[in-house]
Amino acid sequence: MLPTVSIRVKPSVARRSPTLLLVGDSAVGKTSLVAQLKGAPFQTKYIPTVGTDVHPFSYGNDLPYLLYDLGGSAKGSVKNMIPHQKTPDLYLLMFDLTNKSSHESLAGWRKELRNLPGGSSIPTILLGNKSDSTERRMDEKEITFHLKERLPYMEISAKTGEDVQSLLDYFFWTTGHI
Ligand SMILES: Nc1nc2c(ncn2[C@@H]2O[C@H](COP(=O)(O)OP(=O)(O)OP(=O)(O)O)[C@@H](O)[C@H]2O)c(=O)[nH]1
Numbered sequence: 642m643l644p645t646v647s648i649r650v651k652p653s654v655a656r657r658s659p660t661l662l663l664v665g666d667s668a669v670g671k672t673s674l675v676a677q678l679k680g681a682p683f684q685t686k687y688i689p690t691v692g693t694d695v696h697p698f699s700y701g702n703d704l705p706y707l708l709y710d711l712g713g714s715a716k717g718s719v720k721n722m723i724p725h726q727k728t729p730d731l732y733l734l735m736f737d738l739t740n741k742s743s744h745e746s747l748a749g750w751r752k753e754l755r756n757l758p759g760g761s762s763i764p765t766i767l768l769g770n771k772s773d774s775t776e777r778r779m780d781e782k783e784i785t786f787h788l789k790e791r792l793p794y795m796e797i798s799a800k801t802g803e804d805v806q807s808l809l810d811y812f813f814w815t816t817g818h819i
């Protein structure tokens with residue numbers, strides 16, 4: 642099947658907008674984070690993302706940010722799944738605090754990001770999602786990927802919005818846009 646990329650923003654805006662690429666295993670909560678950033682309601686029902694969705698979202702009065710939301714099934718074929726009109730300014734690598742295997746997958750995702758054009762020079766942040774969940778299965782000591790890879794790390798909840806404001810601050814700090 643050919644990758645699908647749906648974009649709902651003018652090409653002239655897309656070229657100038659700060660761009661974020663969000664990857665991680667299926668069901669870690671990437672699309673839920675997009676909804677939280679756009680002020681849309683949280684969906685309990687899981688609907689897997691097919692292909693790549695490009696979401697504009699506004700924060701402040703400057704250009705909208707563009708967020709590339711890749712379905713977890715893009716694992717192994719990230720390079721074919723990203724829109725090529727603009728190199729991302731920031732990579733967001735997400736795992737699920739209730740699912741250890743999503744943490745184990747991070748090395749593979751990072752390798753794919755590094756292999757993208759310009760990939761190794763693009764800032765990357767690690768996100769542990771579902772901090773609200775009572776089913777949290779990962780002990781702090783088990784979360785080692787950011788230490789090995791020297792990445793900034795944040796625990797967030799796409800459901801409650803916990804620490805999403807700090808993430809927005811980080812977008813601004815990294816891309817220089819608000
Ligand atoms: N408790 C809790 N559940 C969450 C959170 N974020 C997402 N979920 C749930 O996790 C499931 C998967 O969320 P999605 O946002 O669709 O996951 P995804 O990473 O976009 O999945 P793919 O599109 O398949 O790659 C859904 O049932 C969400 O309701 C969170 O912060 N807390």
Ligand SMILES: [Mg+2]
Nearest residue numbers: 671672689690
């Ligand atoms: Mg999704």
